[in-house]
Amino acid sequence: MSDTPESQSAGRGSGGRKVEVLDDVIIRFAGDSGDGMQLTGTQFTNTSALQGNDLATFPDYPAEIRAPAGTLAGVSGFQVHFSSRDILTPGDSPTVLVAMNPAALKTNLGALRPGAMIIANTDKFKKRDLEKAEYASNPLEDGSLEGFQVVPVPISSLTRRAVEPFGLTPKQADRCKNFFALGMTYWLFHRDLEPTEKWVRGKFKEPFSSANLAALQAGWNYADTLEIFHSSYEVPPAKLPPGTYRNITGNHALALGFATAGKLAGRTLYLGAYPITPASDVLHHLARLKALDVITFQAEDEIAAMASTVGASYGGALAVTATSGPGLALKSEALGLALISELPLVVVDVQRGGPSTGLPTKTEQSDGVAVKFMTPVILLSDGYLANGAEPWRLPDLDALEPIEAHVPTDPEGFRPYDRDPETLARPWAVPGMAGFEHRIGGLEKEDGTGNVSYDPDNHERMTRLRAEKVQRVQRVIPPVEVHGDDDGPLLVTWGGTFGAVRAAVDKARRSGLRAAHVHLRWLNPFPANLGEVLRERTARGTPVVVAELNTGQLAAILRARYEVPLQTMNKIAGQPFRVSEVLARIQTLASTEEATR
């Protein structure tokens, strides 16, 4: 069931059946929005993390919260990629699909790997269910799933029987079925039941706690007793760098990063936000961290969220706002105010498109730059990072640099726009500091004094100063690192495409091709050595490909900035790059290069 060469037979296991060792598995739980698939996937993820696998997840739920039950629009899925190796993406094609109803099967079938296992809840493949999923005949019986390993299990009725002793209504009993499914997959992949049992006990009241536990155990027993699976599979722990790890989503990591930054700066961490998917979890997580001197303000709209963040920064807090696409558009007005007022703050844009992994675990760096240079910073994340979970090695808090602000101490001769000669940052004198009273605003200011000025020369000077200040951020950001070979195609990425492209480059190199990858973490300014890296390669005629999930915005900027010939690889389907399609591009480039040599 795995195409990885590392898979091997490893004797007999529970139930007397064969145990195979796998390197890499992608499992997808899919069902109706009400079937608890997100919970199931999260439990599988956490348990796998505790067993030491490297992993990446991809939760995928309908935009409509209450799409009609059983329909294609109502399918909710959660994909977990877990491995004994370092992995970079939630995976292209699942090897196992748990389908709680026909709609779940239909919407996910196309993505499955040939030969994949499909565990189907046969109780939900009745005539009505098939109609809702627009199936003319039952796919479990009509031979259309030939080539897959179909495991039909009456999950609903088995669950109902398992929870009988607890006196639940039929509806309540049915809601335990995701734990039955989870129990089966735990048997299949040698997962430990304990962490989930512990979680269930803490999460549910009686009788639901006992009922869910019974369903979980029943699922495990069912798989163990009946010969529905030919083998079970072990995925050994990954060889991750030493350290203490936890499992974490991108949004949660952002929240912890900001709270840490607040501590490093010795200031209140302020978040002004307006609810918007997929950024709201940043607000939810920070709202629970008040004990770390975090204050969250749920504003009346995106504009107020941004404006209040500017106000909080003006008041001396470490100020942050978090939003997504349309929210960022609404924030641009007050962001402009922050820019001309030269106040430090961070705007998180959790982009809705744009995919994959590479956790923003160094969030506090953005605060550091904001404060050091007295400038707003935009931090880009995306929906996949935001909701996807990965193991995260906990940082050593003592090794983190404090975030130091340029706070003036001598009121004598103080001027609000006198700049630090190194960073060009202006001083951060906040209301309440005696002797530093001053007025600022959105109008152009006289260099130094900050008084309103309509002088044309002054305006030009101030505009250049503000731009130069941002350029000087280059001095503190790391140079780009070229991952891979000196020759062969170089792929350039930014944001969430990191995982797929890095995985494809590595795969290409393992197959004997030469390739390299540069991932940009800073987009304005670019790292100081980027121009040199691009020019050096293009001058030699080595192809440089900018891969991005849009029509080529980064490529356009790079061409304009560095005047180098670049190729592009674009995808605008609202879907991540697949490792396979990036690999195909590398192979094509390698063969043309070979031919022209």
Add this chain to the structure above:
Amino acid sequence: MIQQAHALTKKDFMSDQTVRWCPGCGDYAILSQVQTVMAESGIPKEQFAVVSGIGCSSRFPYYLSTYGYHTIHGRAPAVATGLKIANPDLNVWVITGDGDALSIGGNHLIHVLRRNVDMQILLFNNRIYGLTKGQYSPTSEAGKLTKSSPMGSIEHPFIPCATALGADATFVARTVDIFVKEQREVLRAAVAHKGAAFVEILQNCVIFNDGAWKDLTERKLRDEHVIFVEHGQPMIFGPKNGPKKGLRLDQCTTLEVVELSENPTLAEMVAKQILVHDETNAVLANMLARMQPPFPVAMGVLYRVEKSTYEREAHAQVARAKERPGAADLQAVLHGRETWTVE
């Protein structure tokens, strides 16, 4: 709040910037009163932060020697909210106008009032867009002829105090730019109020809407057209020397004006059922706010109640959250509930 060591004077609150409003603009009188009230409050200068939006009135912060932030159109309440949360010890003022507060910033205004963030919000109402040179505003009267309404405005105006009451403001007052003494009283009360204090100041724009309030401000008309209300006092008005009038409720629980003698006694007022102002009565405040000619326009503190303030509650939650064992331990929070170690 920290008290100032040596007494400050109005002069201490003047900035070095030349005031650039049109000569005769009502804003001058308001600036003078604000400086006076700030000086006499005993609050140190550095504790004042004055935030404004866009419009003629919004140049205000440049003319005060306190901290000041001239922000963007309509957003001052939101900026001020973030500021007050970041530093609850500050004495925050928002200076805004009828266009700034009620048009582009309407949403921010109602929410800052509802949340009761502790600050003074002064709305200079000149019933016109001045900075953009004379379009009708959300408080312009129906039929108003302006550059953008050459056939007359077809909109129904806001009554700012009624809007504020509708937004559940905890302090609502009205005054006039040139009513020096009364304005000062209202501003003092606003500073003393813990919560969002909304003050509508009727202001004359000599250039684009001169005489907008002359029915209320002209000496001869003032006595008939204005009533100053005070908590616990009977609501009467009229010329100093001459018969007075009072307010009472008719059967349909709407207000009506009743004739009184020149020096009405308590007995006379009781007999004629003259109302006594109760600033904690929201229904009464709403009726007072909505009085328009031929009724007298109500001035003074129309409504005032105590409610918890947003910034205090926010900081109280931080303090409460810290009481939970381990909650304030960053290392523990980073670790979460489940970790594993790779050797």
